[in-house]
Amino acid sequence: MSNHTRGNYLLEGLRRLGSVALFLLQLLAQSLPALTRPDLLLKQIYNAGARSLIIIMLSGLFVGMVLGLQGYDLLQRFGSEEALGIAAALGLLRELAPVITALLFAGRAGTALTSEIGLMRATDQLTAMEIMAVDPLRYVAAPRFLGGVIAMPLLTAIFSVIGLYGAQLVGVQLMGVDRGVFWSQTQGSVALHDVSEGMVKSLVFGVAISLIAVHEGYHAEPTAEGVGLATTRTVVASSVITLLLDYVLTAVFL
Amino acid sequence: MTSPPSAQAAAQAEAVVAVRDVHYAIGGRQIFAGLDLIVRRGRITAIMGPSGGGKTTLLKLITGQITPDRGSVQVFGQDVATLGRRDLYALRQRLGLLFQNGALLTDMDVFDNVAFPVREHSDLPETLIRKLVLTKLQAVGLRGAAHLAPAELSGGMARRVALARAIVMDPEVLMYDEPFVGLDPISLGVILRLIKQMNSALGITSIVVSHDVQELATIADESYLLLDGRVAAVGTPEQLRTSPSPAVHQFMTGGAEGPVAFNYPAPDYATQLLADSDE
Numbered sequence: 001m002s003n004h005t006r007g008n009y010l011l012e013g014l015r016r017l018g019s020v021a022l023f024l025l026q027l028l029a030q031s032l033p034a035l036t037r038p039d040l041l042l043k044q045i046y047n048a049g050a051r052s053l054i055i056i057m058l059s060g061l062f063v064g065m066v067l068g069l070q071g072y073d074l075l076q077r078f079g080s081e082e083a084l085g086i087a088a089a090l091g092l093l094r095e096l097a098p099v100i101t102a103l104l105f106a107g108r109a110g111t112a113l114t115s116e117i118g119l120m121r122a123t124d125q126l127t128a129m130e131i132m133a134v135d136p137l138r139y140v141a142a143p144r145f146l147g148g149v150i151a152m153p154l155l156t157a158i159f160s161v162i163g164l165y166g167a168q169l170v171g172v173q174l175m176g177v178d179r180g181v182f183w184s185q186t187q188g189s190v191a192l193h194d195v196s197e198g199m200v201k202s203l204v205f206g207v208a209i210s211l212i213a214v215h216e217g218y219h220a221e222p223t224a225e226g227v228g229l230a231t232t233r234t235v236v237a238s239s240v241i242t243l244l245l246d247y248v249l250t251a252v253f254l
Numbered sequence: 255m256t257s258p259p260s261a262q263a264a265a266q267a268e269a270v271v272a273v274r275d276v277h278y279a280i281g282g283r284q285i286f287a288g289l290d291l292i293v294r295r296g297r298i299t300a301i302m303g304p305s306g307g308g309k310t311t312l313l314k315l316i317t318g319q320i321t322p323d324r325g326s327v328q329v330f331g332q333d334v335a336t337l338g339r340r341d342l343y344a345l346r347q348r349l350g351l352l353f354q355n356g357a358l359l360t361d362m363d364v365f366d367n368v369a370f371p372v373r374e375h376s377d378l379p380e381t382l383i384r385k386l387v388l389t390k391l392q393a394v395g396l397r398g399a400a401h402l403a404p405a406e407l408s409g410g411m412a413r414r415v416a417l418a419r420a421i422v423m424d425p426e427v428l429m430y431d432e433p434f435v436g437l438d439p440i441s442l443g444v445i446l447r448l449i450k451q452m453n454s455a456l457g458i459t460s461i462v463v464s465h466d467v468q469e470l471a472t473i474a475d476e477s478y479l480l481l482d483g484r485v486a487a488v489g490t491p492e493q494l495r496t497s498p499s500p501a502v503h504q505f506m507t508g509g510a511e512g513p514v515a516f517n518y519p520a521p522d523y524a525t526q527l528l529a530d531s532d533e
Contacts, residue, residue: 120359123357124353125357128357131351132370133347
């Protein structure tokens with residue numbers, strides 16, 4: 001790769017970053033008016049949140065069950081399998097629930113957001129709104145962004161609860177860890193800051209993914225190929241950013 | 255075209271849209287090079303020209319979606335390019351635009367699509383909105399289709415719903431972007447009659463952008479023919495048809511040969527065919 005090409009990539013990357021940052025400011029400016037339209041907002045929370053519920057719950061259950069198996073196997077080597085509850089709860093609350101929910105959210109709700117807005121752009125619906133003197137940033141983009149931001153922590157919380165149930169299912173029902181020990185250890189060791197770490201992470205991931213999804217859709221090339229590319233970019237960018245932010249946030253919290 | 259100063263002043267006074275010496279280029283391609291035209295109040299003005307000749311771009315300039323590189327576009331006496339967002343939106347509330355594909359919002363049914371601008375811009379009670387929307391849908395003959403989703407409509411029906419939506423706020427100027435493309439004869443006749451009715455019954459100033467010469471001739475009060483980024487001819491459809499200019503004559507009669515190139519610039523036909531067979 002020549003220096004010239006590298007320079008172009010760098011410039012393009014910076015241009016994109018600037019464009020996303022500007023878009024975030026515009027969205028935030030429109031978020032207050034969007035909050036005054038609960039009908040629009042509720043619909044988007046339903047679209048991003050309720051419609052992702054099944055996939056989040058199923059994945060939560062399986063991740064929790066795997067955690068139960070692996071955790072039990074590891075802990076019994078040290079004869080401390082009664083600590084399974086703490087291991088599963090802390091792993092889920094602080095790390096697995098926010099990250100896996102975010103990755104699933106990007107694939108399920110993020111892509112839906114990008115392709116929906118991209119198709120609205122391609123079929124002149126956004127332009128039609130502008131001509132009717134209705135700001136599509138306020139009517140289309142801001143409610144979808146806020147809907148995603150609100151839905152993410154809720155989905156993460158549900159993922160954690162179902163995941164913990166899955167770990168208990170395998171650890172207690174299958175492997176024979178004492179039920180009372182499992183829950184009392186969990187209750188005794190999980191502190192509020194563990195829960196808030198996961199919630200803060202999920203909120204940050206929610207902002208990042210919703211921003212990327214809405215931005216990509218809003219600025220998609222108005223063609224079939226353009227919308228397809230934008231959708232792919234949403235998944236790729238959201239996943240990488242989620243993992244990067246996860247490291248940064250974990251480092252901050254520890 | 256020189257007219258006495260008083261006549262010119264009168265024309266300015268009733269001008270709803272005044273485009274003056276507009277230059278506009280996109281991607282290195284010059285779309286307009288000194289465009290001048292006037293749309294007068296209460297008239298049906300046809301903008302004709304070949305595909306890719308900048309007709310839709312002209313509508314974008316009038317609605318302030320883009321701004322000219324040079325020159326000015328005045329709507330209701332306001333220079334569109336200098337307006338802030340708030341003023342531009344206020345101006346757009348006095349305009350209506352019928353998109354070629356209808357551009358209906360796909361997540362609502364026909365009724366809600368027509369009601370959309372009213373709900374966004376007024377606090378009218380729902381009972382009144384219902385009456386208003388049904389009136390407009392009746393005007394385009396689709397009152398019975400109020401519950402349908404946009405995906406269930408044919409192309410002609412979608413355009414009529416879009417027309418109902420465009421007139422629901424009672425705009426002073428209504429712009430039609432290629433309203434006749436891809437319509438069957440019945441839908442086409444209906445749309446033509448509707449454009450005429452909107453104009454005569456509601457007194458709406460109409461700008462119809464199209465390349466369908468025959469259809470436009472039946473309704474237009476005044477026609478502009480755009481060629482090479484300028485106005486090549488202006489007048490009534492009859493005046494245009496009898497124009498001595500070869501380019502105007504070619505467009506009005508649909509000739510492939512003439513000053514307006516039908517073929518995209520290419521190397522010599524025979525040379526290229528022979529060269530391909532040698533490979």
